[in-house]
Amino acid sequence: MNEKMLKKLANYRVLYAEDEAGVRKNVYELLGLLFKDVYLAHDGEEAYRLFEEHKPDLVITDIKMPRLSGIELVKKIRQNDAHAQIIIITAYTEVDFMLEAIELSLLRYIVKPITEPKLFDALEKFLQASEKEHLKALAADWFYDILQKSVTHGADMYELTKKEAKFIELLLQKDSIITYAEIEEKLWEGEYMSLNALRLMIKNLRKKLPEGVLKNIQGIGYKL
Template sequence: MNNQLKKLKVFTILYVEDDSGIRENFKEILKHYFKDVFVAKSSKEAYQSYIKQKPDLLITDIKMENMSGIDLIKKIRQTDKNIKIIITSAYTNLDYLLVAAELNLIKYIVKPITNAKLFEAFDSFLKSNSDETIHILKDNWYFNSKKSIISNEIEEFILTKKEILFLELLLSKKSVISYEEIFNHICDDNLIMSQNAMRQFIKNLRKKLPLNYLKNIQGVGYYIDV
């Protein structure tokens, strides 16, 4: 998996497909890329899963019994303008394309779904999420500055405002950051952080980072092990 696709590991996805064989096959594929994968066999089931799970990405077939993928998206869009949506369809009917264009989709994939089409759609999804906010710290460790979390395959850690500022500074420079730079970057003008407070701050942050990721040069400052 290339570094770009590794960034998908911080996101959740809901995949809707009424064909059980296709649905299960794609579920296994998607599990390699996404943090959590939810599946549904109908639009009704998909909407219930959407309400419960609040996925980051929805991939839905356009043609299903009872409620179509288009109707599902319209229902979701009544209250949610932000969820990213990809439609899959065997149809290239102009009417479908025009309706889909009004629903703020990031991709319309015409079946059969190939790896190239799927990865192109994933790339569009990452770009639509401002993928520069997703940073790979180490294997299976991710920093999502937009959501203020660090996550691995087991845990999620919520970051404080100062921790986010400090980590963004480290990642942007990728060199030793002096104590003075740290103080100036994370402290308000009217607030002074003591050396003891700084040590406690670093201690707390290290608990949320990969082991030995944050390094210290005594008397100089901190850097990250890249």
């Protein structure tokens, strides 16, 4: 796994569920070096409680656990979250398990023993899937990265300020005109927004966006 991927993983939170102490300790320590936060569960019920509490970006779970198996855990998660990214660790390779895994829309499964190459391969798949969700198209070959709070164009990346990122996200969420009143409320958060301050933010932001993508609707606000 290259340095760029390692840097991206450091922005995510993972839930790891494993009942076997030796395996749990080794994998937990490795995940702790890679992820922003690691939530550790010793069984399926604890894993589900932690999932509901923290809503992690990724779930990695063993299949054979007490109180609630990995398959039962995934089914329970899927009842309320069809898009959760889940990797299952298993000692099984039987056809019945494979068919059930397909139905649960797993991101990946890892057959024990767990090795770094197997884990890193699964984590690369996670990054690929996550980037599809986090990248929002602004124009041809121009994207806004929700996670990194940046705009990318080919190999170029433009970091946004907190206000600039909030502004772009508002425009993407609403997909219509954002009024001056909404901009003041959401970006200035109760403070007075001067016209000069707004113009300066827009001027700087336009330098990081494709030409013509940000449109001013005179007397009303802005839209993409």
